[in-house]
Amino acid sequence: MAQLQQKLELALVNLDKPTLRSTLDEYHFADIGQALAEFEPKEALPLISMFSLGDRAKVFSYLPPYLQADVAGLMKRHKLAALFSRMDADERADLYNDLDEEQRAMVLPGLAQAEREDLRKLSSYAEGTAGAIMTSDYATLKEHWLVSRALKQLRLEAPDKETIYQTYVIDGQRRLRGTVSLRELILASPDTQVRELMRTEVVSVTVEESQEQAAKQIRHYDLLALPVVDEVQKLVGIVTYDDAMDAAVEEATEDAQKSASVGKLDETVDRVSIWELYRKRVMWLVLLVFGAMFSGAGIAHFEDTIASHVALVFFLPLLIGSGGNAGSQAAALMVRALATGEVDKNDWSKLFARELLVGLALGLTMAAAVYSVGVFRGGPDVAMIVSMSMIIIVLVGSLVGLSLPFLLNKMKMDPATASGPLVATIADVSGVLVYFGLASMVLGL
């Protein structure tokens, strides 16, 4: 990588086209895009300008989004329009959404009518939907075509389509009738009709469905691409496996952040602004502080018990921490299982029964672990209080952690909102009440 960057640096200083173009023999477009990300926009522009238009569009599509927008901002109108025409339809639409009003107005007149309409349509879908990650560069066939005609057509269209390996059979109203793979076409005799080859049990999503749902379908059915239809079942685009994979990884990142009570970030964590990072973290932290005040109120209620047995405080972090930890475990297991579809909302009661057993076993083990410490620090009475509390707290924490994601799901909220910190805060409150409540009873206060 360092070597590639050095080559780019040299090419930039000497405006050396041959050297620059020779990098294409050694490196993949993705690597060149990544290496260019280290350059300033005003350095990246002359560099990519030295590539031929086709190569330039490919390299450009591998630049990170922020750099694409910055470089586009420096380009002359006709150059930018030429680049736009050569980009893949879905990437073009993403870039368009990242441009400001003025840049958009600048780029539109340079495009052909059809491209303009395609761009307007593709860039209109809300972020996170299948429509927003689909492309309109797909290949279509007709039912009555012979295989020979279909192959000829695909050969003609191949340079402009994102994939020709999976093709879509449509009727006169562009309604999706079936799918045929290139493999099937190649293996069939040339005078077979497409109708005889196509699979009619077609899986599809609508433009409004989530990209998460699209990625799930692609993964479940091992698809190369998933057709996207509008409300009247007309084919409007396809989501390709590579974009689905990116969507699945992004989704996992978002869930990982939510599970620690961080809101969705607009950018990767190394590029996001400090203000944005603060904003997406502070909301939950403040909410949780007010949640924790219920624990404080519980403690205030038992102030006399605590005053007369200060040794009890020794066990407070340990007990409420254990409930929170067991609850975080259960919540994380459920959030992820709901996200991947391993379990669904109907499985709650079955899983609750299992968690009852597991939580009890965990609580008993933990109680045993702290019993002797209890004896040592506070005598047999305190040891008993601590052990009993531990069993109840771990069990309650586990059951709350398990159930909260299902509850959120039922309330049409993202189960991932059942974050470790949220579950821990709830477990804390119950922990305080159980522990000091039990202590008041046993110690007769």
Next chain:
Amino acid sequence: MAQLQQKLELALVNLDKPTLRSTLDEYHFADIGQALAEFEPKEALPLISMFSLGDRAKVFSYLPPYLQADVAGLMKRHKLAALFSRMDADERADLYNDLDEEQRAMVLPGLAQAEREDLRKLSSYAEGTAGAIMTSDYATLKEHWLVSRALKQLRLEAPDKETIYQTYVIDGQRRLRGTVSLRELILASPDTQVRELMRTEVVSVTVEESQEQAAKQIRHYDLLALPVVDEVQKLVGIVTYDDAMDAAVEEATEDAQKSASVGKLDETVDRVSIWELYRKRVMWLVLLVFGAMFSGAGIAHFEDTIASHVALVFFLPLLIGSGGNAGSQAAALMVRALATGEVDKNDWSKLFARELLVGLALGLTMAAAVYSVGVFRGGPDVAMIVSMSMIIIVLVGSLVGLSLPFLLNKMKMDPATASGPLVATIADVSGVLVYFGLASMVLGL
């Protein structure tokens, strides 16, 4: 889905082949496999036996692994061997690994010599490596072939290869020379040599590299399949995008579980045994209880302070909780960014500097949020102690949470071990010390 299951049920009761086979016109193999998962192994066997051998192999490959092994255990030797021959090489190897010694010995003699060797080799790679998820069903070409010959060859091999859309050019020693896509072959003139078409900047992994690494390469370069080579650069297999996608999702699940201090489960959470679930959770819980005893020790040290100002305990859960929450946020952000490659180990100092600012801002906000509660519950002195503590605790928690994943990475451990519960436990200890230490000083105890 309920409808499909009903159809299968009917077909089972009446041993009705036509009905069963008709499900293939309406449903995808993946759905039939999923529906069969609800049947007992001894019901699933007669059902899949009614399919033709080719369809049976496909349906079978979509059964969950535990059911595959159970059904295989009920099959007659020659039937199982026939099924084995028709399965994809990588799925066959996975099943083989799930069989017991006796079943393995039973299935091997029924296979052709070449299949046996292929099976032995593929099943020998350690779980989690690229070797373990690769397939040996890939298409190869020679440099000197003409495009016409290459296409003819691919047409012949198509039925047995996992993909013919990406092909691999090898020399006499099976060393990888380049790659050609079917799209490029179709677009080229028939008398072009493969040599002229192939891309030589080939990305590959070795059999021993992690499947996570293979998935990352596939995602970075938008590949359909990634070649896998042995130590002398001989091509031994390919990892296809669908298996890479599964690997990426599994990896994310494992990280999500680790981030809540749950060990790697052998099975999905709805199928794993209660004992296994207990075992994978209890270890960390017990370790963390002993970690929490340091907090207890800190409290014991300040027992006099607490005894004379019991009101201080009110703020304990709230303060230590906030440190843990802020730390969990920072840790989750870093663990995920390290996993996706958004940041690497050299970025620590830059990110630490940012976190210093963000943590300080968060601490100040939180301090402001609790100040008035402090005044109300304990007067201006307590309010000042609580606010000052909050700033320090949130800042320390954030910096610990940010740094721990990097430290683990440096120690060649998985950064995901820096779980929310672990970070919270460490933050608790420092929180207790800061809070009561400050209180002792200010209150002059």
